[in-house]
Amino acid sequence: TGSTRPQRLLRAVQKKATQGDPQSVIATIDDFCRHSEWAMNVGDEKGLILDSIVSEVNPSTALELGTYCGYSTVRIARLLPPGGRCITLEFNPAYAAVARQVIAWAGIQDKVQLVEGPSGDLIPQMKELFGVQTFDFVFLDHWKDRYLPDAKLLEECGLLREGTVLLADNVICPGTPEYLQYVRNSPRYESRYFKSHLEYTKVEDGLEKSVFLG
Numbered sequence: 001t002g003s004t005r006p007q008r009l010l011r012a013v014q015k016k017a018t019q020g021d022p023q024s025v026i027a028t029i030d031d032f033c034r035h036s037e038w039a040m041n042v043g044d045e046k047g048l049i050l051d052s053i054v055s056e057v058n059p060s061t062a063l064e065l066g067t068y069c070g071y072s073t074v075r076i077a078r079l080l081p082p083g084g085r086c087i088t089l090e091f092n093p094a095y096a097a098v099a100r101q102v103i104a105w106a107g108i109q110d111k112v113q114l115v116e117g118p119s120g121d122l123i124p125q126m127k128e129l130f131g132v133q134t135f136d137f138v139f140l141d142h143w144k145d146r147y148l149p150d151a152k153l154l155e156e157c158g159l160l161r162e163g164t165v166l167l168a169d170n171v172i173c174p175g176t177p178e179y180l181q182y183v184r185n186s187p188r189y190e191s192r193y194f195k196s197h198l199e200y201t202k203v204e205d206g207l208e209k210s211v212f213l214g
């Protein structure tokens with residue numbers, strides 16, 4: 001019963017990152033993934049694009065689908081305005097346990113609500129459970145075949161408003177063809193592709209930014 005990769009990633013954070021310093025946690029995870037073990041965090045290159053879009057939106061309420069180890073949760077939450085919050089959904093309890101500790105080490109746990117469970121069940125409960133009216137920003141980075149059904153579910157539950165920004169990771173690799181086709185052809189979205197690379201590699205990947213038009 002050896003350790004898992006997320007547990008080894010957490011151990012690296014607790015050993016090398018400065019407690020309470022989100023940038024140090026981010027740098028430690030990127031270093032771990034480049035030089036020790038690759039892991040499916042959005043990474044440093046796509047992370048800078050994520051940062052710029054989060055800063056531009058300046059969300060009061062952000063939603064992340066697929067926490068994994070909490071790397072992008074930390075990237076998003078460190079940029080939120082005072083009183084801003086990030087709700088992040090993760091259905092794997094082992095990953096959620098690691099992510100909670102990564103988020104706590106970064107010192108931004110007060111800005112984050114990590115909810116364990118499948119997005120399909122939790123999204124319809126966002127209003128009653130967390131008093132969410134609408135999201136200002138949504139980061140999609142979970143199973144790729146869930147991007148489209150969950151985007152439609154967010155629409156149906158009235159959780160998107162005119163101007164809500166959806167940012168999707170991995171639209172090229174692993175790829176999310178049905179989601180791309182939808183947001184690029186629906187009159188309800190204004191979509192734009194940000195070309196980049198699969199985290200820690202030279203393989204092409206990118207982020208799709210889609211603004212909901214109401």
Ligand SMILES: Cc1ccc(Cc2cc(O)c(O)c(C(=O)NC/C=C/[C@H]3O[C@@H](n4cnc5c(N)ncnc54)[C@H](O)[C@@H]3O)c2)cc1
Pocket residue numbers: 040041042065066067068069089090091092095117118119120141142143144146169170173174198199
């Ligand atoms: C061919 C190939 C394979 C892998 C790669 C590399 C590569 C690069 C990437 O950036 C990737 O994001 C991925 C990827 O597969 N990501 C899936 C991420 C899941 C996380 O989200 C969790 N989750 C999944 N569905 C749900 C759900 N409904 N509700 C709540 N949590 C969910 C899981 O519990 C995981 O914590 C893969 C590139 C190419």
Ligand SMILES: [Mg+2]
Pocket residue numbers: 040041042141169170
């Ligand atoms: Mg990803």
